[in-house]
Amino acid sequence: MKKAIEINNLTKTYKGKKGAQVQALKGLALEIMPGEEFGFLGPNGAGKSTTIKTLMGLIRPTAGDALILEERISSNSARRHVGYLPENPAFYDYLTAEEYLTFVARAFDVPSNLLRERVCESLRIMELWDARKRPMRGYSKGMVQRVGLAQTLIHDPDVYILDEPMSGLDPIGRALVKEIILDLKKRGKSVFFSTHITDDVEKVCDRVGVIVRGKLEALDSVENIVRKGIEGYIVQTRLGLGRHEALSGFEIRGTNETFAEYFVPAAAFNQFMSLAGHNSVEVTLVETKRKDLEAFFLEIVEKGEAR
Amino acid sequence: MGGVKRHITLLVCICALYAAIILPFTRSMRSKPFAEKLGALPTVATLKFLSADQRLFVGSSLVMKVIIYFGGLTERAKNRIIIPPDYPAMSRTIHTAVKLDPYNSDAYYFAQAFLTWDARQFAIANDLLREGMKYRTWDWQLPFFIGFNYGYFLKDYRNAAHYYKKAAELSGQELYASLAGRYLQEAGQTDQAIAYLEIMAKGARNPVAKRSFFIRLTAFKRAKLVEDARDAFRKRKGRLPSSVAELVDGGFLAMAPVDPYGGEFFIAPDGSVGTTSKFAFKGSGGQSRDKGGAQQ
Amino acid sequence: MLNQVGITLKSILRDRVFHGIIFSALIFLAIPSVASLSMRQMTELSITLSLSLLSFILLLLALFLGGTHLWKDIERRYTYSVLSLPISRTTYLIGKFLGIAFFILVVACLLGLVAAGVIQFSAGIYPPERPIAWENIAAAVVFDALKYILVVATAFLFSSVGTSFFLPIFGTICIFFVGSASQQVYDYITAPATADIPLFTKKAAMVVYYLLPNYSAFDYKVNAAYGVPLDGSGLLLTLGYFVIYLLAVVVLAALLFEKREMN
Numbered sequence: 017m018k019k020a021i022e023i024n025n026l027t028k029t030y031k032g033k034k035g036a037q038v039q040a041l042k043g044l045a046l047e048i049m050p051g052e053e054f055g056f057l058g059p060n061g062a063g064k065s066t067t068i069k070t071l072m073g074l075i076r077p078t079a080g081d082a083l084i085l086e087e088r089i090s091s092n093s094a095r096r097h098v099g100y101l102p103e104n105p106a107f108y109d110y111l112t113a114e115e116y117l118t119f120v121a122r123a124f125d126v127p128s129n130l131l132r133e134r135v136c137e138s139l140r141i142m143e144l145w146d147a148r149k150r151p152m153r154g155y156s157k158g159m160v161q162r163v164g165l166a167q168t169l170i171h172d173p174d175v176y177i178l179d180e181p182m183s184g185l186d187p188i189g190r191a192l193v194k195e196i197i198l199d200l201k202k203r204g205k206s207v208f209f210s211t212h213i214t215d216d217v218e219k220v221c222d223r224v225g226v227i228v229r230g231k232l233e234a235l236d237s238v239e240n241i242v243r244k245g246i247e248g249y250i251v252q253t254r255l256g257l258g259r260h261e262a263l264s265g266f267e268i269r270g271t272n273e274t275f276a277e278y279f280v281p282a283a284a285f286n287q288f289m290s291l292a293g294h295n296s297v298e299v300t301l302v303e304t305k306r307k308d309l310e311a312f313f314l315e316i317v318e319k320g321e322a323r
Numbered sequence: 324m325g326g327v328k329r330h331i332t333l334l335v336c337i338c339a340l341y342a343a344i345i346l347p348f349t350r351s352m353r354s355k356p357f358a359e360k361l362g363a364l365p366t367v368a369t370l371k372f373l374s375a376d377q378r379l380f381v382g383s384s385l386v387m388k389v390i391i392y393f394g395g396l397t398e399r400a401k402n403r404i405i406i407p408p409d410y411p412a413m414s415r416t417i418h419t420a421v422k423l424d425p426y427n428s429d430a431y432y433f434a435q436a437f438l439t440w441d442a443r444q445f446a447i448a449n450d451l452l453r454e455g456m457k458y459r460t461w462d463w464q465l466p467f468f469i470g471f472n473y474g475y476f477l478k479d480y481r482n483a484a485h486y487y488k489k490a491a492e493l494s495g496q497e498l499y500a501s502l503a504g505r506y507l508q509e510a511g512q513t514d515q516a517i518a519y520l521e522i523m524a525k526g527a528r529n530p531v532a533k534r535s536f537f538i539r540l541t542a543f544k545r546a547k548l549v550e551d552a553r554d555a556f557r558k559r560k561g562r563l564p565s566s567v568a569e570l571v572d573g574g575f576l577a578m579a580p581v582d583p584y585g586g587e588f589f590i591a592p593d594g595s596v597g598t599t600s601k602f603a604f605k606g607s608g609g610q611s612r613d614k615g616g617a618q619q
Numbered sequence: 620m621l622n623q624v625g626i627t628l629k630s631i632l633r634d635r636v637f638h639g640i641i642f643s644a645l646i647f648l649a650i651p652s653v654a655s656l657s658m659r660q661m662t663e664l665s666i667t668l669s670l671s672l673l674s675f676i677l678l679l680l681a682l683f684l685g686g687t688h689l690w691k692d693i694e695r696r697y698t699y700s701v702l703s704l705p706i707s708r709t710t711y712l713i714g715k716f717l718g719i720a721f722f723i724l725v726v727a728c729l730l731g732l733v734a735a736g737v738i739q740f741s742a743g744i745y746p747p748e749r750p751i752a753w754e755n756i757a758a759a760v761v762f763d764a765l766k767y768i769l770v771v772a773t774a775f776l777f778s779s780v781g782t783s784f785f786l787p788i789f790g791t792i793c794i795f796f797v798g799s800a801s802q803q804v805y806d807y808i809t810a811p812a813t814a815d816i817p818l819f820t821k822k823a824a825m826v827v828y829y830l831l832p833n834y835s836a837f838d839y840k841v842n843a844a845y846g847v848p849l850d851g852s853g854l855l856l857t858l859g860y861f862v863i864y865l866l867a868v869v870v871l872a873a874l875l876f877e878k879r880e881m882n
């Protein structure tokens with residue numbers, strides 16, 4: 017199968033007036049596999065949108081290259097099988113959602129017998145059905161964002177490139193987008209989306225990349241990050257039963273009349289459990305204590321920015 | 324970016340095509356009739372409105388247009404390609420121009436230059452000049468022109484004397500008044516014209532006007548040669564010569580003078596000397612729809 | 620491409636500024652009464668006035684549509700969504716241009732019909748001395764439309780590089796005035812009356828003349844108003860000039876637009 021996206025040594029330097037330069041991307045390299053959901057994390061101004069705009073041919077890289085489904089991004093046909101959601105999208109506001117989606121579908125050469133059906137379907141999915149006949153001038157921010165998502169779905173592409181798909185959406189909308197992405201995953205589609213919200217990434221992504229100041233600082237599967245992030249366990253035991261002295265080597269986090277809470281490092285968990293068993297201590301609750309993705313993200317950003 | 328390369332190739336091809344068409348196109352544009360070149364002039368009112376606070380500019384650019392057009396024609400006339408000038412359109416344009424800027428001296432000066440001998444619209448010329456006198460109250464040339472038109476073309480010596488006197492008052496030069504006295508009779512026509520043209524040619528700054536005055540001056544001086552020869556002939560033989568050829572045969576003229584307007588000098592039965600060109604390039608004047616008046 | 624043309628037409632029709640400009644076409648109704656002020660040539664005058672008004676409306680439309688359309692798409696960030704579709708920027712630009720050009724042509728024809736009605740009405744009241752040269756009037760209208768299509772193209776050229784609407788609007792206005800006067804300037808500098816102009820100035824003016832569009836070539840109002848016969852080969856040459864010049868401008872605009880960064 018074709019790689020969904022392949023980014024090689026992508027470099028972008030913005031040249032401003034009076035010779036001012038911004039190095040937005042510094043030799044970015046990344047590969048997105050077919051059927052993979054990839055979260056592209058980074059703080060404000062890290063270069064996420066720059067990467068995405070370059071992929072969509074809106075800006076030209078200073079150096080390096082990228083391919084979508086093995087087609088160079090400099091060719092128009094690279095975008096043929098891509099659904100793209102711009103950051104803070106704006107659409108011809110004198111059109112209605114229905115007209116705009118029809119326009120997009122035509123641009124993607126959706127066969128005319130499917131066209132109408134596809135337009136209606138995406139309007140329904142994004143819950144825009146009632147507003148479909150109104151000009152987009154009168155839409156709220158979240159509704160425009162929904163139109164943006166609808167227009168990525170309309171031609172059923174294999175690759176989705178979404179720049180902050182959750183921004184501007186209410187909790188229902190966010191849940192809806194997550195659901196949609198999970199559904200795309202089920203259907204074997206690739207999704208590459210940027211965000212700064214780690215929670216979204218954790219729920220839907222296979223892999224994450226963290227970009228800081230134009231450099232990819234981390235790249236790992238969500239599973240690995242979660243596993244590596246386990247620091248230890250909080251174990252609750254019932255007092256008054258068994259020999260608690262045997263566990264005195266472990267750190268006590270708190271006690272009350274009935275229970276004691278121990279912090280057990282991951283490596284010592286088995287030892288703790290066997291000691292408890294031998295000394296008839298009743299374990300009432302075990303809770304994993306781990307760094308969440310947010311902490312992981314912050315750590316990497318800090319490291320990246322210190323450099 | 325193969326697309327860009329294709330664009331550039333295409334652009335080069337188009338530029339080649341452009342190079343091929345531009346010369347015939349320019350030629351065709353140059354030879355467009357004056358009226359077409361000038362474009363339809365909106366009515367004076369519209370033009371006044373459209374030119375907003377640029378009235379003077381629009382007015383003088385209209386006059387400039389006429390001068391350039393006429394200059395081009397005299398240039399070609401020298402090369403013996405005679406294109407009839409479109410006097411009505413020129414007149415219309417000048418009239419519009421003075422409506423926009425009644426102080427524009429070029430307009431009057433040039434109107435006088437072509438409306439008289441060439442277009443033979445003496446009344447229109449005098450009306451225009453009189454209108455100008457209301458604004459350019461200090462300008463001695465306007466009454467001078469009117470006086471000349473009366474004296475030379477219209478043979479209205481009373482009016483001529485009146486305007487010549489005015490010109491003399493304004494300029495403070497007695498010459499113009501004496502001009503009136505000296506030549507205001509039928510016999511002094513050629514002398515009057517030569518005096519007038521000499522003054523005009525001396526004062527002309529615009530090369531087109533200057534040249535057109537000199538051409539005319541030359542024509543009159545040659546006519547004067549014929550007249551002098553005729554007088555000598557009559558003195559010696561006691562009768563009028565019947566043709567210029569007779570004067571040449573009799574040794575009164577070294578050769579028949581050439582009329583720079585392409586006509587031929589002749590001696591009328593009453594003895595007056597004329598030329599078939601009437602001292603003007605052949606024009607299309609006269610058959611105009613609106614006799615040179617402004618469109619109102 | 621057709622898709623793009625369609626969207627462009629829709630956007631024009633739904634624009635309020637356009638409605639305003641079309642509203643100004645109501646002035647046509649005033650022409651017969653204004654023309655009746657002319658004592659001798661009411662029909663000629665109403666032809667001149669109708670064609671001038673038509674020309675003026677087309678100028679406004681061309682400036683407004685050509686100068687703001689592309690710029691507005693960039694300014695309002697519509698380009699992000701549209702240019703990420705699998706169409707080339709050239710297609711986008713040419714589609715837009717064709718939409719506007721077609722619109723100008725249609726408006727010119729419609730206003731031409733209105734003008735014909737007005738002229739016919741005037742002629743009905745004061746019959747003209749000479750028959751009205753309808754084919755000349757038609758030619759004047761069509762060539763006027765072509766001229767303003769060329770104006771739109773120059774506006775697109777400016778829009779393809781400019782970042783604000785100043786360049787497209789004012790650049791186009793400048794080119795329009797210079798292009799309308801360039802033939803006059805050319806005649807001026809090649810006239811014997813001006814033999815004393817420095818050679819460098821003359822050469823520079825010649826370069827400008829050959830480089831800029833010659834808008835005065837498209838003016839057939841005199842032929843229309845006074846029934847001056849049209850010169851067939853001149854018309855053809857002008858048409859050829861139009862096609863070639865237009866292509867050059869549009870391709871150059873597309874080239875610059877292709878190279879432009881969208882940010």
Ligand SMILES: Nc1ncnc2c1ncn2[C@@H]1O[C@H](COP(=O)(O)OP(=O)(O)OP(=O)(O)O)[C@@H](O)[C@H]1O
Pocket residue numbers: 030031032038039040058059060061062063064065066067103212882
């Ligand atoms: N047109 C531009 N000209 C100059 N610099 C720019 C331009 N666009 C972006 N930049 C700079 O490039 C860097 C990366 O910007 P980019 O928009 O890619 O960030 P981002 O990761 O998308 O941030 P955010 O999370 O805020 O959307 C920033 O420092 C920004 O200032």
Ligand SMILES: [Mg+2]
Pocket residue numbers: 064065066103179
């Ligand atoms: Mg961004």
